[in-house]
Amino acid sequence: MLIKKRDLTGSRFGKLVVLNAVSEVKEGYGASVWRCRCDCGKEVNVMYFGLVSGNNKSCGCLKEESQKNLLERMELVDGTCVEWLKDRKIRTDNKSGCKGVYKRKSGKYTVSIGFKKKIIYLGTYESRDEAIEARKKAEELVYDSFLEGYSIWKKRAEQDPEWAKGHPFQFDVEKKGGRLVVHNPMVQLAE
Numbered sequence: 001m002l003i004k005k006r007d008l009t010g011s012r013f014g015k016l017v018v019l020n021a022v023s024e025v026k027e028g029y030g031a032s033v034w035r036c037r038c039d040c041g042k043e044v045n046v047m048y049f050g051l052v053s054g055n056n057k058s059c060g061c062l063k064e065e066s067q068k069n070l071l072e073r074m075e076l077v078d079g080t081c082v083e084w085l086k087d088r089k090i091r092t093d094n095k096s097g098c099k100g101v102y103k104r105k106s107g108k109y110t111v112s113i114g115f116k117k118k119i120i121y122l123g124t125y126e127s128r129d130e131a132i133e134a135r136k137k138a139e140e141l142v143y144d145s146f147l148e149g150y151s152i153w154k155k156r157a158e159q160d161p162e163w164a165k166g167h168p169f170q171f172d173v174e175k176k177g178g179r180l181v182v183h184n185p186m187v188q189l190a191e
């Protein structure tokens, strides 16, 4: 069955403005292909139903744009700046002391780690060396597995933005039975 198509000349669909009809399937039923000019300046031929359904809203440059925006948003995942985490390697390599290790009045050392705006206490240690060791182990576990999971997720999100919309990046850390436990679904998927 042939559906009669409207004259789209001059209409706007997203970034596309219709210039003229290119072809007609059958005389009198309206054109199925239309010449359009995108706001970016490029001209393209677009199918009638692609335009009226809202599937085609640009020459293709819009898809690239929304993908770029998506990736920019991702740099800040739930209060955790991924770029900051990447910088961490440089910071912890300088020997100006250890973050998250505090000496108490009792002479013992309390160790904590911050993640996603929350502070997780790792325990209290007799010596400073033990405390630093505990903090470093926790750092490796939390930050390294976060970055590992995030890079797996990001790679897939770049290939498949639709999948990414339905599967936001997930990662969390909690203390369970005195131990630090990492919830990292992306790494589990990849294994």
Ligand SMILES: [Zn+2]
Binding pocket: 015, 038, 039, 040, 041, 042, 058, 059, 060, 061, 062
């Ligand atoms: Zn364009």
